[in-house]
């Protein structure tokens with residue numbers, strides 16, 4: 292199809308709490324992706340960076356920061372910020388450039404160094420800033436994940452055991468991923484013994500924040516063929532659509548949802564509309580998907596995403612989980628990278644890390660984590676205010 | 687108990703009466719409600735109105751979901767010593783067709799709540815300053 296681009300290389304700096312400047316994680320990931328692609332750095336004519344906003348000046352100009360660190364060679368640059376969806380927007384910018392014929396091969400890179408503890412807002416009396424308001428009133432990030440989780444329990448009958456089972460599943464597979472930060476196989480007892488953070492979610496149900504970097508080398512299909520890589524995995528779709536008014540699920544950092552009171556306005560749940568554009572663009576449906584990498588900010592949220600991606604009917608993701616269908620070897624493995632449960636989130640890198648995993652899976656290079664015969668993979672994640680992204684990669 | 691005067695934690699977001707209401711705005715053209723107040727532009731994509739009236743929102747609604755905070759949030763949250771966990775709820779307002787978050791009154795835990803339960807708006811202490819007691823809106827189960 293004419294709107295596809297090739298993924299020639301993937302690279303990651305291992306996730307952890309290394310405490311270094313984010314630039315070095317991005318450079319390490321970029322160099323690994325370049326080597327993996329067999330593309331010389333000087334041939335890259337576009338550098339698209341996912342931005343971080345917490346690390347001062349260089350983070351705001353991520354594309355140029357990485358281009359400079361790798362050595363100025365005249366490439367054009369771009370910086371994208373969309374919180375957790377930053378990487379997908381950076382990928383979309385590279386795809387646009389390639390499909391417009393203005394660039395043959397591009398580097399897409401995101402990296403972050405995260406602070407300890409809660410992500411806190413700027414100080415002062417600032418009631419115009421929703422982030423300030425919600426922290427002042429005592430509403431933190433886990434509050435939102437816990438509200439979604441509790442709703443699943445009351446509406447669909449999900450249990451604490453189901454949420455723990457997501458953690459157990461992801462930690463078991465993630466223990467086999469050398470790039471993951473947490474590589475211990477946790478048990479349901481471990482989860483139950485961890486401290487309650489926001490009922491029903493315990494410490495081990497909620498993902499940590501990590502340092503890490505991820506990078507992709509992407510190109511036109513023609514460039515890939517010239518390199519002898521015509522069979523490389525392809526980006527078949529990138530959805531970065533915004534919600535449709537009235538958005539009915541309360542999202543970070545808001546204190547209230549849109550109102551759907553006006554005539555002709557309906558309430559929409561955003562997460563479930565996000566993948567529709569991706570499926571449409573790729574010309575496939577959920578039944579064609581072999582594996583999914585979803586944004587498991589909490590264990591329960593993985594179950595929401597499975598339904599939002601239409602891999603299970605609404606309310607039935609836990610049944611899929613209990614049946615082993617979302618484990619490696621199951622019908623539709625989810626988060627065989629180990630997910631955020633094993634990585635922790637490195638915000639501007641995370642959406643790219645998902646695509647890295649799909650790339651290795653579709654090439655059959657995922658080792659102990661390999662999904663047999665994987666041909667199509669989908670990602671999902673979400674930034675602030677409900678904007679998010681979903682990427683489809685296929686062979 | 688302190689005899690300091692009561693003052694709203696955030697100015698102008700709710701009335702101070704015994705049966706308080708949140709104060710929002712409503713678009714005069716399409717009828718969309720906003721909380722917090724919006725009076726510059728309407729966010730309904732079919733509406734370009736810039737005319738809004740201030741309205742008091744419904745005092746009662748149904749629980750959309752609920753949780754609690756077992757760990758002390760960072761600033762600007764002002765925590766008591768020692769920190770006391772508190773319950774939080776999102777409540778669906780029927781007329782306004784929107785969900786509003788807030789703490790739940792002291793003494794009510796997650797075990798006491800259920801999706802769909804009726805809640806009403808009350809005012810309760812958020813924290814104390816040298817001059818006054820800052821109060822904010824909280825949700826309270828309606829005795830059935």
Ligand SMILES: [Zn+2]
Nearest residue numbers: 713716728733
């Ligand atoms: Zn309007």
